Amino acid sequence: MIPLAGDIKNSEGRIDENMDSWEITRGTSTLKRGFAHMLKNGVVMDVTTVEQAQIAEDAGAVSVMVLDKLPSDVRKAGGVARTASIRVIQEIMDNVTIPVMAKCRIGHVYEAKVLAEANVDMIDESEVLTPADENHHIWKWDYTTPFVNGARSLAEALRRVEEGAAMIRTKGEPGTGNVAEAILHIKKVNDELRTIKAIFDSGDKQDLVKIARDFRVSYDLVKETAKIGRLPVVNFAAGGIATPADAAYLMSLGCDGIFVGSGIFKADDAKERARAVVLATTFWEDADAVKEAQKLINEKQSILGLDVKNLELKMQERGGSA
Amino acid sequence: MAALNDLGLDGSVSQVKTPDQISKLDGLIIPGGESTMMGQLSLVNGALKKVKEKIESGMPVFGICAGMILLSKNSKDRVVGKTEQPLLDLLDVEIERNSFGRQKDSFEAQISLEPIGISSFQGIFIRAPSVLNTGSGVETISKFNEKTVAVKQGNMIAAAFHPELTSDTSLHKYFVKMIQESKLK
Numbered sequence: 001m002i003p004l005a006g007d008i009k010n011s012e013g014r015i016d017e018n019m020d021s022w023e024i025t026r027g028t029s030t031l032k033r034g035f036a037h038m039l040k041n042g043v044v045m046d047v048t049t050v051e052q053a054q055i056a057e058d059a060g061a062v063s064v065m066v067l068d069k070l071p072s073d074v075r076k077a078g079g080v081a082r083t084a085s086i087r088v089i090q091e092i093m094d095n096v097t098i099p100v101m102a103k104c105r106i107g108h109v110y111e112a113k114v115l116a117e118a119n120v121d122m123i124d125e126s127e128v129l130t131p132a133d134e135n136h137h138i139w140k141w142d143y144t145t146p147f148v149n150g151a152r153s154l155a156e157a158l159r160r161v162e163e164g165a166a167m168i169r170t171k172g173e174p175g176t177g178n179v180a181e182a183i184l185h186i187k188k189v190n191d192e193l194r195t196i197k198a199i200f201d202s203g204d205k206q207d208l209v210k211i212a213r214d215f216r217v218s219y220d221l222v223k224e225t226a227k228i229g230r231l232p233v234v235n236f237a238a239g240g241i242a243t244p245a246d247a248a249y250l251m252s253l254g255c256d257g258i259f260v261g262s263g264i265f266k267a268d269d270a271k272e273r274a275r276a277v278v279l280a281t282t283f284w285e286d287a288d289a290v291k292e293a294q295k296l297i298n299e300k301q302s303i304l305g306l307d308v309k310n311l312e313l314k315m316q317e318r319g320g321s322a
Numbered sequence: 323m324a325a326l327n328d329l330g331l332d333g334s335v336s337q338v339k340t341p342d343q344i345s346k347l348d349g350l351i352i353p354g355g356e357s358t359m360m361g362q363l364s365l366v367n368g369a370l371k372k373v374k375e376k377i378e379s380g381m382p383v384f385g386i387c388a389g390m391i392l393l394s395k396n397s398k399d400r401v402v403g404k405t406e407q408p409l410l411d412l413l414d415v416e417i418e419r420n421s422f423g424r425q426k427d428s429f430e431a432q433i434s435l436e437p438i439g440i441s442s443f444q445g446i447f448i449r450a451p452s453v454l455n456t457g458s459g460v461e462t463i464s465k466f467n468e469k470t471v472a473v474k475q476g477n478m479i480a481a482a483f484h485p486e487l488t489s490d491t492s493l494h495k496y497f498v499k500m501i502q503e504s505k506l507k
Binding site for chain 1: 324339340354355356358359362363366367387388399401402405419420423424425426427428429430431432446448449466467484486487488489
């Protein structure tokens with residue numbers, strides 16, 4: 001049984017219909033959150049072409065995320081970053097057996113509808129693309145397709161879950177090859193989960209409702225989350241992961257899996273690195289196995305990386321206050 | 323674990339990744355996930371070989387979704403076709419991967435597993451496979467809309483749907499009983 005805290009049972013995205021003489025239901029929280037559970041302990045890789053998607057699949061990725069440009073190229077290009085070409089997404093869906101995700105702009109209801117109609121397996125409402133609406137995220141309960149959202153704190157994560165996200169990932173700082181922000185975000189979420197769990201265990205409901213108001217989410221969702229002491233959806237690490245050791249460290253901090261963006265296909269040893277990050281994510285508990293994975297990569301071929309302090313564009317701040 | 327508690331049995335459930343851990347088991351559930359990745363990774367450290375040895379020597383195994391694919395002798399994808407993923411080559415069935423479509427087509431439905439005494443079960447089908455053909459030693463234990471979605475062959479049981487995502491423990495209890503019986507032998 002998976003946690004269903006915050007579930008809205010009669011949402012638009014939930015469809016009751018008949019398949020021949022069988023009654024079936026699509027788009028339930030069990031199906032959406034359950035899909036994310038199938039990705040646990042795995043690596044989702046950002047790709048821009050069929051060739052990259054096949055390299056990812058061969059390396060053992062659990063899913064691929066299709067973008068028009070990798071996050072570090074989005075930084076360099078400037079301008080407006082939008083969802084990827086539907087033709088590229090469909091070509092990738094026809095050529096790999098693993099699930100295919102794609103990103104839409106924060107708040108862009110119709111980019112999301114287009115991706116849902118294109119039949120991607122999951123939609124990432126992502127700060128890597130230029131937000132279409134800084135004040136509102138998509139009401140994700142309207143969709144049968146599940147969504148993943150980024151978060152830097154428990155409050156942000158729960159706001160996204162309340163809007164219907166079936167999966168959460170840290171925001172980190174995409175396209176930098178710098179894992180520091182992802183570490184900061186997962187530690188913050190973990191700290192806050194420990195705090196609300198302790199409050200729940202103490203029975204102090206005054207304090208719990210205060211937290212719900214500070215977080216700007218419902219009391220029930222805070223209470224249910226506090227009770228289980230973890231997010232009610234699967235929580236991955238993302239943003240700046242570049243090496244097997246990066247991935248293994250984030251797994252050890254309690255992440256359920258890893259998203260790698262520019263870290264693989266902006267490195268000069270993409271094939272080896274893709275494999276190495278998968279191995280380190282699966283066998284993170286075994287330092288020797290992580291060392292063997294790290295041996296597959298060459299540091300001289302890693303993405304150069306950026307100092308997060310001097311960035312002109314902080315993608316993580318996009319949509320954060322909404 | 324809930325199934326063990328309900329049956330009043332002493333036992334533990336653990337996650338296993340290495341041949342050493344696998345060698346100590348009385349029964350194994352191969353869970354859902356991405357079968358391509360699971361097969362490849364369990365080749366890396368010899369886990370796949372160990373699992374095969376244990377099943378061949380009688381250890382009960384329950385394959386769920388990707389686990390069912392991994393147990394099979396043959397598998398192909400509905401769209402991509404024949405794939406070269408590593409399989410355990412034990413369950414005498416041919417599997418069609420992603421048989422019901424992509425995630426948006428995933429569904430829940432009330433099914434039954436009459437042959438093993440479960441009259442009603444909430445089937446959670448997530449990018450689920452189905453069984454196209456079964457060999458002579460394979461018993462079909464559940465069908466959905468003319469497609470075979472659960473089978474049994476000796477000490478192996480496999481389902482295309484996800485009992486672990488529901489609160490119904492009847493299928494897990496059935497598997498625990500298979501383990502108990504195998505220990506008596």
